[in-house]
Amino acid sequence: MSTESGVDRGRLAELAARERAAFAERNPRSAAAYQRSDHLFGRVPMTWMNKTAAGFPLYVATARGNRITDVDGHDYLDFALGDTGAMAGHSPAPVVEAVTRRLATLGGATTMMPTEDAAIVAAELARRFTVPYWSFALTATDANRWAIRLLRAVTGRSKILFHSYCYHGSVDESLIVVGPDGNGRSREGNVGAPTDVTNTSRVAEFNDLAGLERELAHGDVAAVLMEPALTNIGIVLPEPGYLAGVRELTRKYGTYLINDETHTFSAGPGGATAFWGLAPDVVTIGKAIGGGIPVGAYGLSEDLAAALTGRTDLDLVDMGGVGGTLAGNPVSMAATRACLQEVLTDAAFAGMIGTATAFAAGIRKIIETYGLPWSVSQLGARVEYRFADPAPRNGTESAAKADAELEDFLHVYLANRGVLLTPFHNMALMSPDTTAGDVERHHEIFNEALHELTS
Numbered sequence: 001m002s003t004e005s006g007v008d009r010g011r012l013a014e015l016a017a018r019e020r021a022a023f024a025e026r027n028p029r030s031a032a033a034y035q036r037s038d039h040l041f042g043r044v045p046m047t048w049m050n051k052t053a054a055g056f057p058l059y060v061a062t063a064r065g066n067r068i069t070d071v072d073g074h075d076y077l078d079f080a081l082g083d084t085g086a087m088a089g090h091s092p093a094p095v096v097e098a099v100t101r102r103l104a105t106l107g108g109a110t111t112m113m114p115t116e117d118a119a120i121v122a123a124e125l126a127r128r129f130t131v132p133y134w135s136f137a138l139t140a141t142d143a144n145r146w147a148i149r150l151l152r153a154v155t156g157r158s159k160i161l162f163h164s165y166c167y168h169g170s171v172d173e174s175l176i177v178v179g180p181d182g183n184g185r186s187r188e189g190n191v192g193a194p195t196d197v198t199n200t201s202r203v204a205e206f207n208d209l210a211g212l213e214r215e216l217a218h219g220d221v222a223a224v225l226m227e228p229a230l231t232n233i234g235i236v237l238p239e240p241g242y243l244a245g246v247r248e249l250t251r252k253y254g255t256y257l258i259n260d261e262t263h264t265f266s267a268g269p270g271g272a273t274a275f276w277g278l279a280p281d282v283v284t285i286g287k288a289i290g291g292g293i294p295v296g297a298y299g300l301s302e303d304l305a306a307a308l309t310g311r312t313d314l315d316l317v318d319m320g321g322v323g324g325t326l327a328g329n330p331v332s333m334a335a336t337r338a339c340l341q342e343v344l345t346d347a348a349f350a351g352m353i354g355t356a357t358a359f360a361a362g363i364r365k366i367i368e369t370y371g372l373p374w375s376v377s378q379l380g381a382r383v384e385y386r387f388a389d390p391a392p393r394n395g396t397e398s399a400a401k402a403d404a405e406l407e408d409f410l411h412v413y414l415a416n417r418g419v420l421l422t423p424f425h426n427m428a429l430m431s432p433d434t435t436a437g438d439v440e441r442h443h444e445i446f447n448e449a450l451h452e453l454t455s
């Protein structure tokens with residue numbers, strides 16, 4: 001029986017079982033390591049690592065550039081790149097050097113004292129993302145959390161608006177979706193919500209300016225926290241005029257605009273903000289900028305920084321709810337400086353985006369060859385296919401087109417032949433090390449998979 005995704009479910013089930021069995025046979029050491037992890041909650045260091053298509057995770061032995069070797073000795077072309085954390089490639093030499101110099105030569109992993117690297121990183125972020133004043137966290141989640149607090153403080157408003165099926169880290173306020181009745185409600189699976197999410201948040205569909213205006217008109221929204229393109233429910237690109245409309249409406253209703261560039265950084269050296277010429281009040285980012293070392297950052301506009309400066313009622317120096325002990329530590333700052341200045345450079349992005357364009361063109365052609373009703377979206381160095389054509393216009397539509405069984409099959413099929421995709425979606429990210437040959441190798445296997453699936 002063929003379904004919406006255009007594949008025969010019987011054939012899919014049969015091939016998926018074959019590939020899972022091959023995976024188990026191919027990876028005895030990973031399987032044994034998983035079995036030995038009795039004292040890890042869920043057998044993994046972090047519960048998300050159980051998001052595997054084949055029942056247990058592959059254990060990493062070595063990782064360099066866009067290559068990974070697992071403990072069973074298999075080599076992989078890595079298009080997952082740590083779900084963007086390793087967009088710079090694994091252990092890029094300038095980052096390794098900078099971190100080694102900091103740790104081994106100079107010493108001091110964490111001191112609660114500044115190093116000069118931080119101001120250099122801030123200036124570089126300001127050059128790229130337009131907002132002038134930066135502060136650091138260890139994760140993008142925390143950068144978002146602290147930005148939210150600052151904007152609540154400045155506006156005196158309680159709510160934050162999100163797009164349905166967005167992801168901004170484990171931020172309580174963001175776990176809201178548009179329900180079937182058109183109203184906001186808690187996202188399915190929301191763990192231990194501190195309060196009903198509609199007390200803290202509002203929600204609109206991406207690409208829906210009328211819906212956004214309806215919500216902002218309540219006058220209680222401190223900030224819209226958004227990705228300029230959704231990237232965590234497939235890639236959902238903004239329609240012409242949408243982002244300009246968001247900026248106009250946020251200004252009209254006195255609401256601040258935060259661009260979360262953690263993933264949309266793939267659009268170019270200054271992320272989607274520079275690529276589309278956007279004018280957010282705040283930019284948040286994390287993951288890739290540290291070249292693999294934990295870091296998060298938020299940048300504030302001139303006006304916003306001025307509004308916060310001199311507010312003696314806000315404790316920004318101690319326990320007021322903004323900041324963290326290890327944030328801005330010397331190692332994160334050294335790594336981020338090296339990564340931005342020497343690895344994820346303007347020139348590197350040109351190469352990565354060229355590679356991604358070839359990746360997108362190739363999979364489009366293969367999907368077309370087999371007449372599958374799928375679509376391909378590209379955001380700079382990042383490419384994703386979705387089992388729907390035309391591409392979904394918002395998060396709810398995109399969520400409805402998920403096909404976990406098909407996705408898992410493709411992931412395992414590729415992994416069994418030495419290619420890794422991001423476990424959470426059909427996303428492929430190009431690092432500065434990813435070559436045209438790597439893209440071709442992916443396409444050969446992807447073609448084989450679709451051939452088998454449709455024959």
Ligand code: PMP
Pocket residue numbers: 083139140141142167168169170227232260261262263286287
């Ligand atoms: N923002 C976006 C857009 C993300 O995709 C993510 C993580 N995938 C985060 C924030 C949170 O990053 P972290 O888990 O490193 O805090």
